[in-house]
Structures are given as C-alpha cells and as structure tokens.
Amino acid sequence: MQISRRDFLKWSVAAAVALGIEVSLGSVGNVLAAETDPPIIWLQGSGCSGCTVSMLNVTNPTTIDNVLLNKINMKYNSTLMTASGDLAMQTLDQSATQHKGQIILVIEGAVPTGANGNYCVIGEVNGTHLTMEQAVLKYGPMAKYVVAAGTCAAFGGVSAAGVNATGCATASSILNGKTVNPVVNLPGCPVHPTVLIQTLLDLILIGMPSLDSYKRPSNYFGSKIHSSCPRKGTTVVKQLGQYGCYKNVGCKGTSCQNVCPSMKWNNGQAWCIGVNYPCIGCANPDFPSNPLLKV
C-alpha cells in the first residue's frame, strides 16, 4: 500500500488526465525527476479543526497514511505534528525560510484581526506571541501557493458570522496583493477531502488550477448541487425528513456549488440530502446565512 512517491505521482497524473485536467508533461517530468518533498505548512486560525479532520478522512485519490508518508511533506500542522512549543515554532520558521518560494501554505479557519490579532495566538517565539494574522502575513508571501481550506478561510464562514466581533477576515483579504499566486479557495464546512488533497497534488504536479470568480478551482465548483442532485425531479416535499426534493423547504442546493452529489462524503457513504435534510449551503460565500434554510 505504501507505494513509492514516483509511482504515485505517475498514477495521480493519470487520474488528472482522466478527469480532463490539462497536464503539461514537461513540468510533470521535472517533478518526477526531482522527487522533492513539496513542503506544506498548515496554519489553523479561528476555526474548529474540522478541515484537518476532514483531510484525515480522505480516501480518493488515496488515504491519508499514503498522503503523509509518500506524497506530501507536512512540515507544520498543529493537530498532527509531534513537535510542541519552541520546537514547533522553529520547525515552522525554518521550513518556511529553507523552502521560501516553494512552500504550499494551507490556511484553515478565518484570520481574526480584532484586538490586534490577539483573539487567535498560534504560538510563542522568543517570549512574544505570534498571532494568526501575523503568521499569515509573514508566511503567505513566502509561499508558492496559498490554499484557503474550508469556508472560514475562504469566505469567513461561521467564524465571521453575525456581527463578527473578532474581526475575522478571509485568507485572500489578508494576503491581497501579497502572494505569488492568487489564494486558492476551497470552501466547504468542512472542506471536502478529495477536493483538498487532489488540489494539493495538482498544485504540486501541474500548477495553478483554473479558478472561477470566487477563486475556486472551476473543476470542483462548476455546478450547483441541485443541477446534479439525484433527488431532482422527485416529489417536492413540504416537510424536512421526508424523502424527496427539498427546494420548497429552503434547500440551498439551488445556489451552493460543491462536489456533494457526485462524490458524496466519507468514502462515498452518504451526504446531507441523502439523509433527508436540505443542503444548508456550507460552501456558499454567505454561509451561515440567516436563516440557514431560505423558504
């Protein structure tokens, strides 16, 4: 199961071709020849770690053990990494400095800007604490790619909801004009694991994906849930919990764009509409709208 990085990269490219993603064989060849570990720095701001947990749930294109052991080099992710304290902060800074211009920075959660950023402190360096805002501003410009994983990082999401008293901002607004490439938004609450992992691999192998007006990869966010919903055309029900189409009880599938109808969740086991509840639009730019379900 622990196939070599080279085999995996070949296989992943084949999968990308099968999905109709344009592949430059020249650049792929370089990646394969180099066999370098693409360094990933994953920072968690104002959020719930649900996107990290969702990443752990990946099965397609492969499982997380294979991803971590053979595919990517997860230099920093505070939920997974062994190092704590100074050792963790040194790992963060040394990785970013050593691989400046090469790192992929993944941002999970929104970035609180209120109270000088002190609503979220990610660690302490030489007796001074480092806020999430400072970390994003420091490491974002050093990255080759920046990925906003989940709706909080991409659009503010639950963290920025309501009066947004902590001043939660999106990754792209914090880094506006400061990054080599545009911030890639991967909304979803949580981010869909396949969308996340395949995007990371595509960035490594192919480069920037084609982005839509919300800076999302077009190939994952191109169609509305309702348009490919298996419940489309079934009885339009008036009650939650009944089998049928929920468009008359506020289902957000008519606006929300995500991979749910085709990929479903948790290794294809299920999805929200499949268990008889309307889509709450968790990948929408206005999530969590008030009310969640708009009748």
Place this chain on the structure above:
Amino acid sequence: MSKIVLDPITRLEGHLKVSVTLDANNVVTAAQATGNLYRDFENMLIGRDPKEAAFLTQRICGVCPVSHAIASSKAVEKAAGFTPSLQSLLLSNLIQGANFISSNVLHFYQLALMDYVQGPQMHPWTPGYTQDFRFNATDSQALINNYVAALSIRRQAHEMGAIFGGKLPHVGNVVPGGVTAIPSGTDITNFRNYLNDITTFVQTTYATDVNKLASTYSDYYTVGKGYGNLISFGVFDTNTSGNKLFPAGTVTNGTIGSFTQTNIKEYVGHSWYSSPSGYNPASETTTPSFGKADAYTWLKAPRYDGAAYEAGSIARTWLTGEYRRDVSVMDRHLARYTETDKIAVTMQTWLDQLVVGKNYFTNLGTPASGSGIGLTEAPRGALGHWLSVASSKITKYQIVTPTCWNASPMDDAGIVGPMEKALIGTHVANTSQPVELLRIVHSFDPCTGCSVHVMSPEGMEMSNFVVQPLGV
C-alpha cells in the same frame, strides 16, 4: 527557579499554551493553562432560529461536532417540551457513538502516542522530543504500524457515523425533533460491517497497545493525578425517560454523588472577561477584555459547588463502576479504552433495535418562547448548552464545554484548574525536553476550540472592551 513555556501544545484541537514554574529540583510548583482562541459564538446565535443552533454550534469543534448538535437539539427540545422517540435516540446514539470511537482512537494513536514512541523520521513526526522512550525496536515498530492502522479505523468510524448522519465532521441531520435519516436494511448491514471491524480493532489492537503503554510506563499511574474530583453530564439515552448508558453524576473526594446543574458557577477572575464572576450559565453574561490584569486565558473557570472537577472518559467510567483504579495520566488512557470498548459493544444492541424503513423525525416547528438546557458528553467530557428563546428567536445562548472544566484557569478563590493541578508536583527530568508535561496535558485530551467560550449577549463590539492590547 525556572520557567517552561510550551506554546503551542500540539496534537490537540485548537490553541493551547502551558506555562510552568519549576523549583531548584525541577519540580513544577505552579502551572497556567491558556486557551489562545476566542470566537464569540453567542453573538452569532442571537436573533437566529433556535433550530439552526445545532448546525452552528457543531462548528465549535470539528472533533466532537455530534455532541454539540445533540446538546443544542436537546436544549431546543426542552424549550419546546418535546421528547424524541426511542428510534430517534438510537439513531442519535449510533452517530454519536461512531464519533466517540473515532475521537478516542484518534486521541490514543495520533495525539498521545508520539509522547512515548519515536515516529517515522519525517515530517510531521519529526522533529520531536527523544526523552524517555522505553519501547524496544520491535514494539516501537508495532506501535507505529498501529498508528497507521488507527488512521484507517478512525476514518472508518466516521464513515460509519455518516451512514445515518450524512457527513462527518459536521453531521447534516441531527436536529431538534430527532434524526431525519430513514434506516434501510442495507444501511444497517453496512453499519454493522463497519462496527464489526472497528470493534475487532478496539478489542485486540487498541486493548493490547494501551496495556503495553500502561505496563511500560507504569510510573505514570502516579503522575498527573490532579484533584480526582470527577463530573459527567451523562450521555447515550437508552430510553425516553432519561436513562443513559453513562449516567450523570459526580465523584467528590472518592464519594459518588448526584449532579445538579444549578450547582455550576463560572468564574472569570483570571480570564480575559470583565463581566461579573460566579454565575450559573443560565444567568451569566460575558464581556471579553483582552489584556485584563491577572488574567491569562480565554477559558473561564467552571466550578461545581465551588470545587474544580475533571471531565472525560475517566468520569464516565468511574460513575458506571467500570474503571475505578485511580485518576492519573495512565488511568485516563485506560478509562478511555474501557469506554470505547463498551460503546462499540453497546452500539451492536442499538443497531439490533433499529426498525427499518420508518421516519421517526418530528417536525417541531420553532418554539415561540421558553428556555432549555441540553446536557450531554463530548468524548473529552461534560458538555452543556443553555438557551433562551423569545419571539421564536434565540435571545441567549451559553455553552460550557469539557475543556472549560479540564483546562480552566485559577478561579476567584485561588483554586487552579484540574489540568494545572495535575501538572503541579511533576518532576521534569530534562527541562529542554519536558515530555512529562506533554504526557499530562495530552492525557486530558484537551480541545480548545471546544473550550472557547461564547459570549457577549449585548452584541457590543469587542474592540470596546480591549483594555490593554498586548504589544506584539
């Protein structure tokens, strides 16, 4: 006298800092735990339809979202005077049980084990402390192999829960009125296949490994003991009359007692809040005040009858009588295993009781007014949601989370939190690699996203309350 600051403590959910003071013999004489994230959930909830809180509050914690959905749903159901059917409770139990197993397996292997075993020599498992590794090469390799196997098992536990919950993390259909899934025969077979494989892992691999850890590090039965006072709100309804697989209760100085939620008060003397201290969640208010003098955390200090209590698997299994050896680092790990096994076995019986093809969800409508309290347990301990409704909108929402109990700061009477107490008295062998501190902290399975309090019902701007922003 010297000081050790660990910031961040990794391998947990959220942002936690621990500072300890050591005496000349490298024994911890004082400890402070700091929750480093503030999210202001309550403002977001006020003015919304109470039925939606189950979706929003799940987003407090991606590791225990199901428990938040259940606590929130229970609070709204109480306000509406509604009791879900047994079938709905069973579905809810199965989803929550799946999440408990996933979380407990994740905790032992992915979050805690690297304090005892050297991982693969690559990121994210290196660098790390190398202090006090005792397993031989064969055992180390076996444990690392099981770390990898556990990644798959915890994922499968989520897949199992998603069969009835739609997706994990953040389920799609655990709401006031019940669970909307209509179980089919195929669903039940599918669920049972997962459960069988997971139960086998728990009863063989996890059982072997936790016992191996306990025998190799038996000195940790005397490390990180804390107060020994335990609290549980109770979890997994077994009938519609309120009986639970793990009942609510307290253990005070070794004596088992009942639990009464009105005995809870929260203190903010050393927390970054300027609001009044010492109120029950039903009546407290919260005003953030970053930089407040003598404060060091975003966590409040909940106390029960004025004393600090520890929450988690050890409280639950102590109250059922299934684990009563003692309270310590190693006892917490063994208790967590004990309950994981019990939950997996009991889930089989819940699955047996499910009736195929029927809809047990009740469309409640929105309660016009009232208040309700939803009490349950997250994997890491006691969780409560306090809710008030007027004109069919939320007017007040308070949450007390497990890590608020465990990683709470000193209260107004000078009583330190359970984790802080557990750190005090610990001998640190190598101050440049204080692995003992990590082992103690991790044994509580802290989760600071979940511990982040929720506040400010008046909806005032936070910036108005920033007394003294720290220079950065």
